[in-house]
Amino acid sequence: MGRCRSSEIILSRIEWTDDHTPRTAAWHSENGALAPRTVTVADDRLSADQAYRRIRAGAALLWQGDYNNGRQLLQALGRRADRKPNKQAPAADLGARYEHERARRRTRAGILGSLLVELDADYELDLRRAPDVRAACAAAYGPATESRVVTFTELLGVLSAYRWQQQGVEVPALGARVYPDYGVFSPTRSEYVDLVAAAPLPTGARTAFDLGTGTGVLAALLARRGLTKVVATDINPRALRCARENADRLGYGATIEVTGPTLYPDGRADVVVCNPPWLPGTPTSDLERGVYDHDQSMLTEFIADLRAHLTPDGEGWLVLSDLAELLGLRSPAHIPTLLDRAGLTVHDTLTTRPRHPRATDRDDPLAAARTAETTTLWRLRAR
Incomplete structure (x- = not known):
């Protein structure tokens, strides 16, 4: 059931400041999301509550901490998003309930999609305890050309898809x-x-x-x-x-x-x-x-x-x-x-x-x- 037109991915630019040094990289989003305008660096010192508040205020967080801690932060952000639904779900109308659920998931995905990671020009992920993601990224994106920033959730999706691609269904x-x-x-x-x-x-x-x-x-x-x-x-x-x-x-x-x-x-x-x-x-x-x-x-x-x-x-x-x-x-x-x-x-x-x-x-x-x-x-x- 892969009946779909592939999105045309246009690599725009994303900018941030790291230790007072301006940085830039290509921005890649499979769902066509625009590059975030406000990006701040984040690491293991940032609590989940602090991260959630920054994201709700409009910032995206470029993760530079431990890889596994970043995954745990995503889970924590998901729990916070689930605690604060945008409005009460309709009681009986299935159509309205469906639209409510889609809206809730879009909001949740937007919050989780505000945690970013940088891949270097060879698709290497320079985070502590990070797996080797190069083969999975090459299979998903094609040959690497320059460093790029993607959402952490998209990277996890790439890794999951690569496992399916290797083991089959x-x-x-x-x-x-x-x-x-x-x-x-x-x-x-x-x-x-x-x-x-x-x-x-x-x-x-x-x-x-x-x-x-x-x-x-x-x-x-x-x-x-x-x-x-x-x-x-x-x-x-x-x-x-x-x-x-x-x-x-x-x-x-x-x-x-x-x-x-x-x-x-x-x-x-x-x-x-x-x-x-x-x-x-x-x-x-x-x-x-x-x-x-x-x-x-x-x-x-x-x-x-x-x-x-x-x-x-x-x-x-x-x-x-x-x-x-x-x-x-x-x-x-x-x-x-x-x-x-x-x-x-x-x-x-x-x-x-x-x-x-x-x-x-x-x-x-x-x-x-x-x-x-x-x-x-x-x-x-x-x-």
């Missing part, structure tokens, strides 16, 4: 592991993969499109099911690279063609699979573009153009959760209306329940929606 339906790159949505929710594995193929199907391929997991699954030509697309350059690598690693390099940036490739296919972002909303990073579909543009384009890309007996497989409907973010009539306008009919549906931990977390503010959520594969045909 087991996909039972595929009988193998796939290896997600940084900025590409990881297929840790297996129910949508299982639906694609279980859906009956149209009689005589040989070709398929996998739209918004991400890691390439669904393209690989279609190849494993015997389709002889699979074209996988994405608009995220990182996803295109990741899908090619996974196809080659799994032995499907000759079967799977990865192309982009685009949603639909040229031509027609017997099966066209699309697993668009499940929630309407504005994403703030490449990973969020795997969750939030701005103006529902991907869903709309997939349905509107599907008929022109199906063979006469072909099927389009739309894999989508109903969480948006449960939260009031999308009308239950929205998808049927789009299908009717596009001249499509629903031949069949396959439905399953999510199995991820949040689906049974009663403390989740959106528990009422998550416990009722279903994921459906719609088998669509031209009318």
Whole structure:
């Protein structure tokens, strides 16, 4: 589900003073955040309360203390942010509760994102007890060119993604592991993969499109099911690279063609699979573009153009959760209306329940929606 356009990262400059000496470095933010205007140096002598007050006053803190202490400071800042919500959560309205939760998380992320670290021109992190981050940063950002400042939370995300990239994610339906790159949505929710594995193929199907391929997991699954030509697309350059690598690693390099940036490739296919972002909303990073579909543009384009890309007996497989409907973010009539306008009919549906931990977390503010959520594969045909 890495179905997203990669953010264009423009390295602006960030300035601060260190021991009365002016300093500057490139500013790098994967979510496109502007460089902070006020930056002060901080180390182990700064208490969590002091750090929180400085951040709330508008300053960003460039961490120069111990690495592990910096991680502990992030946790302490998170606890303080959680103690002071911006307003009381709505009691019953799930849509309002969802918007409140997103706003709360944005505020929290802004506070945690005000703790910064500097990477030198070789991606070395010059902090006491710091791990070697050079390989992880090179994998995420490409070759180093100059020193840069990033948020501590972004660096931790880079390190976490690199571990996934090294160890891979087991996909039972595929009988193998796939290896997600940084900025590409990881297929840790297996129910949508299982639906694609279980859906009956149209009689005589040989070709398929996998739209918004991400890691390439669904393209690989279609190849494993015997389709002889699979074209996988994405608009995220990182996803295109990741899908090619996974196809080659799994032995499907000759079967799977990865192309982009685009949603639909040229031509027609017997099966066209699309697993668009499940929630309407504005994403703030490449990973969020795997969750939030701005103006529902991907869903709309997939349905509107599907008929022109199906063979006469072909099927389009739309894999989508109903969480948006449960939260009031999308009308239950929205998808049927789009299908009717596009001249499509629903031949069949396959439905399953999510199995991820949040689906049974009663403390989740959106528990009422998550416990009722279903994921459906719609088998669509031209009318």
